Amino acid sequence: MTDSIKLANEDLAARCHEIQVGLSQLEVPHFDTLPFIGMCVRLALHLQGLPPIPYEQVRLVATAFLDIPPTSVKRVILALAEIEFVRLAQEGSTIKTVVPDVPYYVNLYRRLGEYASSEGLNELEALTLDVVQRLSVSPQSLDAIRNKTNAEATAINTVFEIGSQGGYARVMRARGKDIAISPTYFSENAESFAQAVAKAGASSVQGVLQALQRHQGVPLSEVTRTAELGGSRLSGDQISLLQTLAGEGAVRPPSISTTHSGENFFLFTPTPHGGAMSPTKRPIFEKAMALVSSVRQGQYLAKAYRIKYPYALISSFAEKRFLNPNSEALEQYRNVVHMGVATLARNAYSGRATLKLIDTKENLEALDMAKALLSSGSVSGLEVDDEAKFALEKDQTYAESIIASNHLRARRKVPLSAELQDQLELALGA
Amino acid sequence: MIKDRDQKEAALKFCLARKWFPHVEVDIYPERQVSKRSSAQTDIDLLALIPGNFGGFTKHVFDCKTKAKESPINRVLWLHGLMKQLGVQTGTCLLKKDYIEVDHRLSAFDLGISLVEESEFPEWSKGLGVIRTEAQAHSFAEKFEDWEKLLSADYRNPVLTPAIRFLRSGFWQIKDDAEAARKCIFLLKLIRGEIDPSKSEQMALVVYLAALFSLAAAGLAHRLFSLFVLPKDQGVYDEALRVSLYGGRDAYEQRNSIYKLLVKERGHEDPEGLGVPGWEHFSRLIRQMMEAPIEATYAAHILQELAFALLKNETELNSIRARTISEDRKRAAQYALNLSSYIFKATKLPPEVESIASTQLLMLISYSVSAK
Numbered sequence: 001m002t003d004s005i006k007l008a009n010e011d012l013a014a015r016c017h018e019i020q021v022g023l024s025q026l027e028v029p030h031f032d033t034l035p036f037i038g039m040c041v042r043l044a045l046h047l048q049g050l051p052p053i054p055y056e057q058v059r060l061v062a063t064a065f066l067d068i069p070p071t072s073v074k075r076v077i078l079a080l081a082e083i084e085f086v087r088l089a090q091e092g093s094t095i096k097t098v099v100p101d102v103p104y105y106v107n108l109y110r111r112l113g114e115y116a117s118s119e120g121l122n123e124l125e126a127l128t129l130d131v132v133q134r135l136s137v138s139p140q141s142l143d144a145i146r147n148k149t150n151a152e153a154t155a156i157n158t159v160f161e162i163g164s165q166g167g168y169a170r171v172m173r174a175r176g177k178d179i180a181i182s183p184t185y186f187s188e189n190a191e192s193f194a195q196a197v198a199k200a201g202a203s204s205v206q207g208v209l210q211a212l213q214r215h216q217g218v219p220l221s222e223v224t225r226t227a228e229l230g231g232s233r234l235s236g237d238q239i240s241l242l243q244t245l246a247g248e249g250a251v252r253p254p255s256i257s258t259t260h261s262g263e264n265f266f267l268f269t270p271t272p273h274g275g276a277m278s279p280t281k282r283p284i285f286e287k288a289m290a291l292v293s294s295v296r297q298g299q300y301l302a303k304a305y306r307i308k309y310p311y312a313l314i315s316s317f318a319e320k321r322f323l324n325p326n327s328e329a330l331e332q333y334r335n336v337v338h339m340g341v342a343t344l345a346r347n348a349y350s351g352r353a354t355l356k357l358i359d360t361k362e363n364l365e366a367l368d369m370a371k372a373l374l375s376s377g378s379v380s381g382l383e384v385d386d387e388a389k390f391a392l393e394k395d396q397t398y399a400e401s402i403i404a405s406n407h408l409r410a411r412r413k414v415p416l417s418a419e420l421q422d423q424l425e426l427a428l429g430a
Numbered sequence: 431m432i433k434d435r436d437q438k439e440a441a442l443k444f445c446l447a448r449k450w451f452p453h454v455e456v457d458i459y460p461e462r463q464v465s466k467r468s469s470a471q472t473d474i475d476l477l478a479l480i481p482g483n484f485g486g487f488t489k490h491v492f493d494c495k496t497k498a499k500e501s502p503i504n505r506v507l508w509l510h511g512l513m514k515q516l517g518v519q520t521g522t523c524l525l526k527k528d529y530i531e532v533d534h535r536l537s538a539f540d541l542g543i544s545l546v547e548e549s550e551f552p553e554w555s556k557g558l559g560v561i562r563t564e565a566q567a568h569s570f571a572e573k574f575e576d577w578e579k580l581l582s583a584d585y586r587n588p589v590l591t592p593a594i595r596f597l598r599s600g601f602w603q604i605k606d607d608a609e610a611a612r613k614c615i616f617l618l619k620l621i622r623g624e625i626d627p628s629k630s631e632q633m634a635l636v637v638y639l640a641a642l643f644s645l646a647a648a649g650l651a652h653r654l655f656s657l658f659v660l661p662k663d664q665g666v667y668d669e670a671l672r673v674s675l676y677g678g679r680d681a682y683e684q685r686n687s688i689y690k691l692l693v694k695e696r697g698h699e700d701p702e703g704l705g706v707p708g709w710e711h712f713s714r715l716i717r718q719m720m721e722a723p724i725e726a727t728y729a730a731h732i733l734q735e736l737a738f739a740l741l742k743n744e745t746e747l748n749s750i751r752a753r754t755i756s757e758d759r760k761r762a763a764q765y766a767l768n769l770s771s772y773i774f775k776a777t778k779l780p781p782e783v784e785s786i787a788s789t790q791l792l793m794l795i796s797y798s799v800s801a802k
Contacts, residue, residue, distance in 0.1 A: 049721045051760045052795045087767060087788070089796035097796045101768050103714045105664035368662050380662070 007133055009113025010106050015132045017041035018184050022166035024067045034125040037116040039068045039076045044085050046388050048102040053392055055095040065388035083115050127151050128159050132169055135182035138206035139197045142171055142178035174198040186270050192244045200237035208238045213269050213377035217292035220265040222300045254293040258331040261301040266293035280386040284362050288369035290335040297332050311374045318367040325352035437494035437524050439574050441476050446569045446751055447560040451479040451730055454577045457599040485652035485723035489518040495525050502530045502545050506538040569751035570738035580634055589624045593617045601642050607649030608675045614643035615706055618777035627782040634741035640770045641733035648726040651719035668713055672705055708776035715772050722761045729765035731755050747790045756798035767791040
């Protein structure tokens with residue numbers, strides 16, 4: 001029986017964007033509307049909130065930073081003008097200036113999703129989006145994907161062939177089963193997720209992830225002790241998945257060691273990747289995770305003074321730029337200090353320490369992300385490449401100089417080691 | 431007929447050169463009234479809005495008198511009372527006198543007012559940074575005869591009267607930006623059926639109303655910026671904008687419940703609640719202005735310039751004032767474009783209005799981007 005899902009417009013546009021970022025400069029003859037919408041989302045995200053920009057500069061930055069082919073930039077800009085995300089100053093058919101008027105928040109995705117629906121998607125594009133949407137929630141067995149989409153085996157195979165090249169959907173073997181996984185959402189600990197799905201099923205994994213999203217940064221020891229997460233009972237398999245994620249993953253979750261509660265791991269839903277998270281946002285997101293773990297430490301594993309309202313505490317820290325002296329601060333906020341978010345000033349007499357924010361744009365952004373993690377469990381705006389946005393905001397000369405240096409970097413080759421050089425010379429009879 | 435024309439025109443050019451937003455001949459009505467028909471109690475020769483360093487505006491008034499028998503200190507005391515009533519911070523009394531007592535000048539200074547003799551005005555202007563007035567001020571709004579033409583555009587059409595009265599008086603007496611923004615929208619909706627885009631006075635009138643809306647929207651954006659800087663959560667931002675637009679939480683909830691009852695009575699439902707027409711576009715506009723609240727205060731200058739350009743049937747927005755502002759404040763013309771696009775579409779004015787305004791504004795933007 002088919003269990004096809006009707007994608008909401010905002011999801012449709014978001015998945016197109018992730019897939020296009022994954023495909024980067026790969027051209028897929030099967031696709032038409034899908035990568036085009038992905039490019040529209042990508043450019044719109046980077047034009048959002050910017051002043052008027054010469055078209056030539058948009059074309060340069062879109063090509064160099066956003067992987068939009070030079071021949072497609074004009075088509076993308078004209079589509080954005082059609083849906084009134086930009087206004088164009090033209091001389092005849094020549095575009096001179098792009099004036100951004102891009103909506104904020106989910107409205108950007110919703111409107112582009114509507115546009116995608118009106119443009120129409122071919123069967124393979126629709127199937128790809130259906131599969132990627134399912135995999136954005138949780139890895140699943142390939143059989144389940146086949147049954148739910150009711151697609152022909154060849155079509156499903158094509159989806160994963162293209163997906164594995166684009167790095168947004170792939171199939172792994174675990175416990176003798178084919179498990180489909182999206183590296184966009186599960187790049188870290190992919191093996192553990194595949195094992196968990198093969199053993200306990202996708203709905204079990206999905207249940208844990210949904211509960212974890214509502215309680216980002218919860219300590220593993222707390223989950224193990226109570227066998228529940230945010231009021232939901234966890235099965236043995238689910239606890240063991242969380243333990244595996246904490247202990248064996250490629251990227252370990254943040255941990256904090258204190259003299260009174262030992263080493264504790266703090267659990268987060270997997271960090272997005274590729275189209276869902278720009279590389280420039282990753283270090284800021286890691287700072288946000290460190291902040292959340294620190295307040296969760298104080299909430300669940302305090303020695304004497306428990307944090308009752310983690311969100312209020314982080315908000316107050318963002319507002320005042322410091323936290324009042326606390327005898328547990330030295331251990332509790334050590335990671336935050338190591339990551340350059342704040343400094344600790346210890347009073348030699350009382351032994352208490354005051355946490356002081358290092359007032360930078362990135363640290364303030366990390367605090368905003370930490371607030372979002374604590375309130376809704378997810379963070380928006382991670383898709384934006386700050387370098388590209390900066391190149392659009394500055395004048396064209398700046399953009400050109402950045403692009404030139406990037407280009408040189410991309411072409412640089414790794415030099416051979418001296419030993420290998422000798423061997424080659426010997427082999428070639430030099 | 432406007433009195434003391436030369437003095438006022440000099441003051442007007444001074445304001446334009448200083449990149450202040452001027453408006454001439456503001457009629458002042460009693461703040462509260464019991465009679466059904468109220469008449470103006472006085473008028474201000476020139477009111478100027480000075481962009482603040484943190485966004486928003488401060489207000490400055492000019493009082494111009496050419497009669498030799500006027501007592502300078504009496505004018506100062508009268509002006510100070512008026513300033514207090516209108517919440518204006520500073521003022522200038524420009525008088526035709528051969529001599530003003532120094533101590534009277536000192537008293538005026540203590541009240542935030544500059545007492546200036548007409549003959550001193552060129553040096554006074556120069557001292558305050560306006561060195562080449564003509565060149566700095568070249569503006570489509572610098573001639574008094576054009577202001578007269580704009581402010582008397584209702585003589586042949588009574589339906590336009592409320593809009594003209596708002597432009598001459600009402601807007602300047604409203605102390606809350608949100609209320610001013612709502613009234614601009616309401617008035618444009620009210621007169622939309624009368625507007626003929628082929629008539630230059632009417633085009634100037636609607637674009638001038640858009641300029642006033644722009645002042646109010648900049649104030650609103652400045653207030654929300656102070657609350658959130660750049661809000662990350664759409665729900666929180668949208669709600670704060672709605673509530674701010676209707677005078678705070680209590681006032682909003684009271685009005686919204688009445689609004690919902692009225693909608694229900696007519697057999698409809700509006701889950702979004704009370705807002706302005708084209709809510710998504712409006713919300714996007716204010717959020718966009720929060721990206722650069724200081725630059726947002728200059729969008730009104732561009733729209734004022736456009737209103738006078740249209741009044742004079744100019745085909746290109748190429749005055750020095752329009753060009754220097756859009757070069758120095760690179761988002762000002764962009765905000766002017768997006769603001770006018772929003773308000774003309776939301777109030778359903780004939781589509782040519784938006785198209786005529788957009789064409790000129792896009793040309794200006796393209797010029798200022800390529801001039802850098």
